[in-house]
Amino acid sequence: MMEKGLMDKGSVEGQVTEDLMRDTLKTREMWLNMGPQHPSTHGVLRLILALEGERIVDTEIVIGYLHRGMEKLAEAKTYPQFLPYTDRLDYISSHAMNFGYVLAVEKLMGIEVPERAQYIRVMMAELTRISSHLIWLATHALDIGAMTVFLYCFREREMILDLFEMACGARLTTSYFRIGGVAHDLPDGFIEQAREFCKIFPKKAQDYDDLILKNRIWLSRTVNVAKISGEEGLNLGLTGPNIRGSGVYWDIRKDEPYSNYDKLDWEIAVEHGCDVYARYLVRLKEMRESCKIVSQCLDILEKLDGPVMAKVPKVIKPPEGEVYASVEAPKGELGFYIVSDGSPKPYRLKIRAPSFANLISVPTMVRGHMVADVIAVIGSIDVVLGEVDR
Amino acid sequence: MAQELVLVVIKMIVVFAVALLIVAYLTYFERKIIGHMQLRLGPMRVGPHGLLQPIADGLKLFVKEDIVPHDSDRWTFYFAPILNLVCALVLLAVIPFSYNFMVTRLNIGVLYVLSLASVGTIALLLAGWSSGSKYPILGGLRSAAQIFSYEIFLGFSIMGVLMISGSLDLVKIVEAQSKVWNIVYQPVAFVVYVIAALGELNRVPFDLPEAENELVAGFHTEYSGFKFAYFFLAEYANMIVVSCMAVILFLGGWKGPVLPGIVWFLIKMCAFFYFFIWVRATFPRYRYDQFMRIGWKIMLPIALANIVVTGVVMMLV
Numbered sequence: 001m002m003e004k005g006l007m008d009k010g011s012v013e014g015q016v017t018e019d020l021m022r023d024t025l026k027t028r029e030m031w032l033n034m035g036p037q038h039p040s041t042h043g044v045l046r047l048i049l050a051l052e053g054e055r056i057v058d059t060e061i062v063i064g065y066l067h068r069g070m071e072k073l074a075e076a077k078t079y080p081q082f083l084p085y086t087d088r089l090d091y092i093s094s095h096a097m098n099f100g101y102v103l104a105v106e107k108l109m110g111i112e113v114p115e116r117a118q119y120i121r122v123m124m125a126e127l128t129r130i131s132s133h134l135i136w137l138a139t140h141a142l143d144i145g146a147m148t149v150f151l152y153c154f155r156e157r158e159m160i161l162d163l164f165e166m167a168c169g170a171r172l173t174t175s176y177f178r179i180g181g182v183a184h185d186l187p188d189g190f191i192e193q194a195r196e197f198c199k200i201f202p203k204k205a206q207d208y209d210d211l212i213l214k215n216r217i218w219l220s221r222t223v224n225v226a227k228i229s230g231e232e233g234l235n236l237g238l239t240g241p242n243i244r245g246s247g248v249y250w251d252i253r254k255d256e257p258y259s260n261y262d263k264l265d266w267e268i269a270v271e272h273g274c275d276v277y278a279r280y281l282v283r284l285k286e287m288r289e290s291c292k293i294v295s296q297c298l299d300i301l302e303k304l305d306g307p308v309m310a311k312v313p314k315v316i317k318p319p320e321g322e323v324y325a326s327v328e329a330p331k332g333e334l335g336f337y338i339v340s341d342g343s344p345k346p347y348r349l350k351i352r353a354p355s356f357a358n359l360i361s362v363p364t365m366v367r368g369h370m371v372a373d374v375i376a377v378i379g380s381i382d383v384v385l386g387e388v389d390r
Numbered sequence: 391m392a393q394e395l396v397l398v399v400i401k402m403i404v405v406f407a408v409a410l411l412i413v414a415y416l417t418y419f420e421r422k423i424i425g426h427m428q429l430r431l432g433p434m435r436v437g438p439h440g441l442l443q444p445i446a447d448g449l450k451l452f453v454k455e456d457i458v459p460h461d462s463d464r465w466t467f468y469f470a471p472i473l474n475l476v477c478a479l480v481l482l483a484v485i486p487f488s489y490n491f492m493v494t495r496l497n498i499g500v501l502y503v504l505s506l507a508s509v510g511t512i513a514l515l516l517a518g519w520s521s522g523s524k525y526p527i528l529g530g531l532r533s534a535a536q537i538f539s540y541e542i543f544l545g546f547s548i549m550g551v552l553m554i555s556g557s558l559d560l561v562k563i564v565e566a567q568s569k570v571w572n573i574v575y576q577p578v579a580f581v582v583y584v585i586a587a588l589g590e591l592n593r594v595p596f597d598l599p600e601a602e603n604e605l606v607a608g609f610h611t612e613y614s615g616f617k618f619a620y621f622f623l624a625e626y627a628n629m630i631v632v633s634c635m636a637v638i639l640f641l642g643g644w645k646g647p648v649l650p651g652i653v654w655f656l657i658k659m660c661a662f663f664y665f666f667i668w669v670r671a672t673f674p675r676y677r678y679d680q681f682m683r684i685g686w687k688i689m690l691p692i693a694l695a696n697i698v699v700t701g702v703v704m705m706l707v
Contacts, residue, residue, distance in 0.1 A: 032524050054528065054678060145595065145675025151428040217595050217674045371528070372677045 029057050034374065036065045042139060042378060043385035047362075054370045059363040063356075066389040074349035079105055079316040080179060082346070087173035089334075089353065090387040093132035095124040095164075096329040097387075098177035103258060104325035104336035105179045108318040116301065117181035117308040118260045123194070123297035124167070124176060125327070126290040130201070131160040132330035132382075133241075133283045133290075140280070140379035141212060144221050149211050156204050159197050166190050179316055181309035191298055198295040205287060213284075222277035226365035226377040229274055236364065237357040240332025241286060242381050245279035247272035252328040264296050276380040283382075317344050331355050331382055351390055355383040401493050402483075409482050413626040414444035420667050427671040454615035461522030462612065470517035471613065471620035477510030478627035485634045486561050488644040488651035499560035500552065503635060504545055507590065510624065511537040517621070518609035529608030532678055536589060536596075539685035544586035546693035550579045550700040551639045564643030571642040578696045580640045582689055584665075587632045589685070592625065593666055595673040596681055633662035 035046035044065035050058040070089065074082045086101045087094035099121060106113060113121075138153035161171040166187055168176040176183050212218040228238070230246040243250055251268045253261040269285035271278035320342040326335035332354030341347040358381045365377050418433065418440070425432025433440030458467060484499045486492040496502055511533060518530015552558065554575055555566035566572075573580050589596040610621045637643060637658040644651030676684070 030524065032528075141674065145597070146673065147424075148428050148671050151430065155429055211672070212674065215674065217676055220680050221674060221677055370677055370679060372675075 032371070036062075042383060045359075045378070045383065045385055045388070047374065047378075049371065049374065051371065054372075056366050056369055056371065056374065059366055059374075061359060061362060063359070063385070063388050066385045068390065070390040071349055071351060074346050076345065078344045079318070079346065082349070083177070083179070084173065084175045087175055088386055089351065089390065090132070090329065090331060090355065090384045091172060092135050092384060093128040093330045094172065094174045095121075095128040095176060096132070096327060096334065098175065099125050099259075100325065100327040100329065100334040100336050102177045102179050103327060104323055104338050105316070105318065107325045108321060108323040108338060108340055109179075109316070111180050111310050111312060113181055113259075113310050114307045115260075116185075116304050116306045117310075119297045119301050119304065120182050120186060120308060121177060122260050122264070123294050123301070124164075124174075124182075126293045126297070127160050127163060127194075129290045129330045130287050130294075131157045133287045134160075136283060136330075136379075136382045137208060137280075140376075140382075141208075143375045143379045144218065146212055146215075146218065149208055152204070152207055152211070156201060159200070163190065163194055163197065166193065178309065178312075180312035181307070185308045186301070191302060194294065194298055198291055198298070201291050202288060205284070209284070219277065221372075221376060222280060222380075223273070223275055225276045225373050226369060226380065227274045228361060228365055232364065233361065236361040238332070238361050239357060240328065240330070240354050241269070241282045242279055242332065242358055242361075244268065244270045245282045246274045252326055252333055256326070258325070258327060264293050266293050266296075276376050279380045315344055317342065326352065329354055331384065331387070332358055353387040353390060355385075355387040356390075359383050359388055398493065401491075405482055405487075405493050406479060409479065409627060409630060410623070412630060413623050414448060416626045416629065416663065417447070417622075418444045419663070420670075423664065423667045424671050427668070448619065451616055451619040456615040456617065457612070459522055459612045463520035463522065466516050466520035467612075468617070470513045470520060471617045471624075473516070474510055474513035474624040475620045475627070477506050477513065478624040478631065481506055481631045482627070482634075484560060485631065486564065486638070486643065487634075487655050489561070491652055492561075495559070495561055498558045500548060500558045500563070500639075503631065504541070504548075507628070507631070508537060508541050510628065511541075511590075513624075514609045517613070521609070521612040523612050525611045526609050529611070533592070533609060535678070535682060536592070539682055539690075540586050540589035540596075543582060543685060543689045543693045544590055546690065546697060547579045547582035547586055548639060549693075549697045550576045553697070553700050553704060560638050560643075564638055564645065567642040567645060571640065571645075573640040576640065576696070576700070578692060579700075580636075582693050582696070583636060583640065585684075585689060587636065588666070588669065589681070591628055591632055591666070593629075593670060595669070595676050597675060629663065629666060630659070633659045633666075636662055 029050045029052050032049045032051050033046070034049055036044035046062040046065065048060040048062065049056055068088070070085055073085060077085070083098060083101060086097040089097045105111075134153040134157045138150040138157075141147075141149035141153075164174055164176075165171050167190060168174050168183060170176075228236075228246055230243065230248040233243045233246045234248065238246070239250070247270060249268055249270055252258070254268055266289045269282045269289060271281045271285075273281070318338075318340040320340055322337070322339045324335055324337045326333050328334075333352065334354055335352030337348075337350040337352065338346050339348040362374075362377060362381065365381075366374050369377070421443070422432040422440075433443040436442040436446045458464060481503055483493040484496045484502055486495070514533040515530045515537075518526040518528075518533065521527070551563065551572050554572060555563040557563060557566070563572075610618055613621060634655075637655060641658050644655045646654035646657075649657075
């Protein structure tokens with residue numbers, strides 16, 4: 001009551017108090033630098049947050065700490081030479097990155113890829129999706145404080161990496177795809193081991209659900225946090241699991257089918273929650289769907305024989321022209337736009353990296369939320385800085 | 391007189407030496423247990439099964455460069471970790487490990503523990519403030535908020551026990567549980583106490599002042615070397631105190647058949663540690679505002695209702 005009286009503008013003291021407060025108690029938002037060396041910015045992302053207490057007023061994203069000039073480098077490399085560079089875009093899902101690039105070059109040159117190679121590619125891309133989503137789940141959960149999920153996810157990812165190693169010798173930067181097919185056929189025993197994984201994985205995925213799916217703390221940290229409507233998301237260029245978490249049925253594998261996706265039986269994972277939790281559910285479902293695709297591919301590959309490389313000229317010299325090809329990478333739409341002048345090197349190569357486009361929606365998502373939510377949001381949109389900075 | 395003094399000094403040395411050793415090995419057990427829960431082995435390299443790991447860690451911290459940030463408030467920066475550790479260790483003075491094994495018997499033991507525990511948390515605030523850096527300030531502010539909300543219902547949750555035993559003396563509280571442990575009479579208070587204890591200890595799911603994924607390391611971001619070790623030791627010493635208090639207040643202290651009292655006490659205490667570690671391996675972390683809401687809107691009313699119910703039942707019986 002007394003405070004109210006003092007603050008009353010009519011009274012003399014009230015006026016004095018207000019003047020005093022204006023002069024001495026000037027408040028200003030606090031600027032907090034988060035990253036590029038922060039445990040939860042997933043690499044070298046840097047955020048500058050304007051805070052009022054712990055509430056976020058404004059966010060600025062600073063990127064470029066991992067810039068390697070990929071697109072410019074491409075102009076100095078021949079087409080096959082650039083392939084290993086694509087591994088280093090989203091370095092935890094290199095098959096998917098290879099996939100986008102080889103598709104673009106093949107489209108430019110009009111190469112028909114043999115059926116067996118197509119299925120191998122789809123299978124590898126889906127295994128990659130699972131492993132990428134596993135890393136996402138691991139780190140996202142760790143950011144929110146659930147540390148055990150992290151190690152569970154890495155256990156299953158290890159199985160996938162072993163499969164990659166079997167197929168091409170590398171675990172992370174695989175470079176397994178080639179323009180016109182894949183480097184070599186699958187080794188003996190690969191199909192059995194992959195089947196084993198497909199059998200085990202759904203049970204293990206249940207483990208993650210047991211730990212956090214219905215956990216009250218997890219729910220209170222993710223439900224209704226960082227909402228973004230489908231329309232707003234589309235306007236900001238959001239793709240992949242992020243836009244599907246906002247109830248938009250958009251998956252390039254279904255909408256503009258490439259390779260053999262239209263011949264396989266699977267569903268798009270869509271949730272309508274628009275929040276961090278919805279994006280989490282989408283990715284969980286996607287992992288299970290990917291597992292389904294992988295086992296279908298395995299069934300087909302067991303029976304289907306044939307070459308894994310198309311007839312491709314020794315020196316790859318696409319005709320003059322330009323092309324855009326995109327794939328549904330684990331993080332969203334990955335597109336390669338290539339301009340060819342008829343020489344063995346691309347005249348210009350532009351990469352539409354999903355993480356880069358997705359990152360732009362972060363300031364919209366976090367406005368008005370707390371510092372702790374920034375971490376949840378960065379986790380939920382799943383960025384890889386190798387892809388953002390290129 | 392002289393003999394008594396010697397006895398007290400010996401007891402003090404034993405309790406503190408053992409406490410520090412336990413604290414060091416608590417970190418080892420935490421890493422081992424969490425490791426096994428998470429499909430890995432934990433420390434394995436230093437000594438058999440990594441048994442010498444805590445000693446190696448201590449030595450490492452001891453020889454590390456001691457960095458004092460340029461913008462820090464120098465003396466406060468030095469003072470905070472000392473205050474924190476001292477507050478944690480002096481609490482052990484009043485803990486009765488068995489009927490006659492304790493450093494000193496205080497007739498206001500509960501009050502002593504509660505009040506010194508609060509002072510210890512102020513150290514976190516000082517640490518955050520004196521670092522002269524933004525992440526520690528946020529961590530310090532969070533811990534200040536945590537003191538206010540969690541101390542209150544920690545105190546209230548104990549109230550029911552005090553009403554039943556009619557004393558603030560820890561020994562009398564245990565003696566009052568000769569037949570039935572307080573947890574039977576006060577199950578709600580026990581749950582509230584455990585949750586408040588997690589908050590008090592800054593443990594998952596309430597480890598907000600030092601939430602490593604948000605605030606890097608919270609209030610001790612700028613601390614290195616042995617000053618950091620002080621915070622670390624204090625945290626684990628506090629874990630011991632909180633576990634001891636739970637055992638004394640709710641689980642019948644040293645009471646138990648066959649085995650000697652002190653063994654029973656340690657068994658119960660270890661069970662409590664294990665619970666803390668288990669929780670850490672299982673739960674995500676609450677957000678700061680949610681944590682405050684739980685404290686004020688859920689826990690405090692429950693604790694108050696518990697006092698009222700206890701009072702009414704005591705009047706009727």
